[in-house]
Amino acid sequence: MSLLAIQVLNGLQLGLLMFLVAAGLTLVFGVMDFINLAHGVQYMMGAYLAATFIGWTGHFVIGLGMALFGIMLFGLLLERVMFRHLYARSHLDQVLATFGLILFLNQGVKMVWGAAPLSVPVPEWFQGSVLLGDGILYPVYRFVIIGSGLLMALVLWLVVEKTRLGMLVRAGASNATMLSALGVDVRKLFMVIFAFGTMLAGFAGAMAAPILSVEPGMGDQVLILAFVVIVIGGIGSIRGAFAGALLVGLIDTLARSYSVDVMRLFVGPAAARGIANGLSSMFIYLLMALVLFLRPDGLFPARGRT
Amino acid sequence: MSGPLVLSSKRSSFWPVVVLCLGLALVPVVAVLTKQGHWISLTTQMMILALAALSLDLILGIGGLLSFGHAAFIGLGAYTTGILIQEGKGDVLVALPMSLAVSGLFAFLTGIIALRTRGVVFIMITLAFGQMAYFAAQALYAYGGDDGLTLDGRSTLFGLKLLSNKIVFYYLTFACLAGCLLLLQRLSRARFGRVLLGARDNAVRMESLGYDVFRVRLMAYVLSGMMAGLAGFLLANHTEFVSPAYAAWQRSGDLIFMVIIGGVGSLWGAVGGALTYLLLEEGLSGLTEHWKVIFGPLIILFVLLTHGGIEGVVGRFRDLLDGGRHD
Known part of the structure; x- marks a missing residue:
């Protein structure tokens, strides 16, 4: 029973991290019909930037903030230089080009940071464990991941369901051409979604950095x-994406623990x-x-998608 | 002139294949005469890759189905062969049919599910099935697990160690490649290929004409999987080693690159693509161990600057020479 509780928490934590990555990916897909294989390396870049900035500043929250800003700039740069030219291309071209980007970045981080895994210390405030009855200890930091994942999901839900921007995003996911015909600057919307999706993936990578090893190829x-x-x-x-991520997180974690x-x-x-x-x-x-x-x-198919 | 995606225009016809096959048939002769023995092994590897790329070209180029899990079939073929060799049942007459059967069965089972989907979902689901095969190989703890498995030797034929001779093995590989090239060439002109091609451009119309598009695609998918399984059989024998890395998703990406750089849907282009890939790998890894830092951007530039691969570029160039004459 106690093992089950811990595994469910672990599954929840993995699921929420997955959700942060998948949310950006699904929006980029849904709205732009763009297959971005490089979304995983953006998660990796988030982890590397967090490791670097936290190392420099010696402060988790400041380092995290800098990493988020950095990854967003990086995403915008990629959009400007490369992805923008791929929106109108076939899926084949998109897959191949972003595959090339993965090769480049995986090898690139190996050149810059070395092939050995980096480790990021768990921030001081969040060290230690919580006692969950029956003498089960669960690390505080993992609760922080679960909490921040839930918070992000809530923010995302509010933005998508309750704001004008979110309405545009939903409209775009249903029919981007129609949206553009109605006078919305879809290119700008694409950029915003892209930057936001990249940031979410980077945030997931940065949050995962203290509990996973930060290494080349971790995003694949x-x-x-x-x-x-x-x-x-x-x-x-x-x-x-939310339901799928939790399902995948829980099943993967439980299967892993019990199949042994x-x-x-x-x-x-x-x-x-x-x-x-x-x-x-x-x-x-x-x-x-x-x-x-x-x-x-x-x-849960997106409504009105053709 | 038609766009680069159209098959069976004049230029992808009979003669290039004949020239290519003659050239490949002469490689061992030249290599032995000039005492460049390593050419034989290198060309063998190239032909195995070409066979794998060719098999992908059947569903990607002719069928228009972007499979991102194609390396799985190679891995399945290679592992079937490797395991049989380790168990002392590695005779070609056993290992080859088994490799084809296993990869074909996997293609059939995954194809039934994957071919129900289209577009983006098809890409993702084939990728996921590919990963499944990859992890299955990792789970084969008794056969090396994560580290892979070094084989005791190559497959025998009627108990004879014929394939250990690299010239014999070269011609076996050559025969497989040439056979598959000819088979696909015939198939792409037969009704099977026409229906597949038609379904690529307009599946609904093909269905309203009375063709069972799903069935034709499934047949193509299984055939393609078996061809890749054949490549896996050859690969396991060539390297005398099998590893989960054969089924890794990066390999699938490499195969897509080969098909595209050679020109999607052009059968001999798949061979050219495999050759280009190997030359790039050899050349760039000679420059730096971080060759992928150059290779990655090359792929990106290639996609951004061209459409339809080298063959497409050559085709457009030829159109210019033809002075816009339409045929």
Whole structure:
């Protein structure tokens, strides 16, 4: 029971991080019909910038703020130089170009920061653990991640559902051409969404930096998971991304933890960990296949999308 | 003149394939005469990559389906072969049909689900299935897990170690590539290919004409998966090593690059694309260990500056020479 509680919290935490990445990705997809494979490396850049700025300033919150600003500028720069020229292209061109960007940035961070993983200290305020009855300890920082993830989700929901900008975003996700015909400057809207999505991914990377190792290629797996989340939730749908992310986070974490125990019944501990790692990674893809088989448009398809 | 995406215009016809095949057939002869033995191995590797790119070109170029998980089939073929070799059942007569069957079955099962979707979702779902194969390979703890598996040797044929001879292996690979090239060339002109091509441009219209688009696509997907499985069989034998990295998603990206740089839908372009990729890799990694820092931007520039790959560029150039004559 206590193990289950911890695993559910871990799953929630992974799910919320996934949501931050997937939210930007799904909007960029939904509104611009643009496949940005490089969204994962933006998560990675967020983590690297956070590691660097926190190291410089020695202060978590200031470093985080600088990293967020930096990643947003970086996103705008990429949009200006490269992505803007790809919106009208075929998906094939978009996939290939952003794939090139991944190769470049993964290798680039290796050149700048080295191949060895960086570690970011957990901020002083949030060190230590909380006692959750029954003698279960859970690190404070992980609660911080869960809390800030929920906060971001709330802010995102308020912006998308309650503001004029959000209305434009939803309209864009349903039919960008129509929106443009109604006199909205869609290019500007694209830029705002893009910068915002990049910042969310960067924020997820920065928040994850103290509990994961910051290393080249760390964004690749996150990107693919975010794809799964979006497909499960329905492209262009924030609600779908939220539900999908929590589902993926929980299932992945629980499968990972329990499949080791199950495998241990059959083979030795080292082999069990190796096998369980691979098998549990497959679970969410099976989940995705099931969802797509039953509902090809995902669980919560964006309304009015053609 | 048609756009770069159209297949079976005059220039992607019979003669380039013949010239290409003759050239490849002569490589070992030249290599032995000039004592450049490593050419044989390098060209073998190139042909295996070309076969893999060719198989992707069937669904991507002709079918218009952007699969981002194609390396999975290579991995499946390679692992099937590798495991059979380790278990002492590595004879070609066992390993080859098994590799084709396993990759074909995986293509069939994933194709049933993936082909229900279109566009972006298809890209993502194939990517996810590719990852599934990748993690499955990692989970094969008894066969090396994450680190991969060094094989005891190559497949035998009727118990003979024929394939260990690199010239024999070269011609086996060559035969596979040439056979697949010819097969696809014929298929793309047959009704099967026409329906596939038609469905790429307008699936609804093909369906209203009475064709079962899903079935044709599924057949193409399975055939393509089996061809990539064949490439996997050859790869495992060539390197005498299998690793989850064969099925990694970056490999799928590399394959897409090869297909595009050679010109989407042009069958011999896939071979040219594989050659270009290998030359770039060899050349750039000679300059710096961080060659991907150059390779990545090259891909980006290539996409931004051209449409339709080298063949498309050559085609447009030729159009200029033709003085705009339409054929």
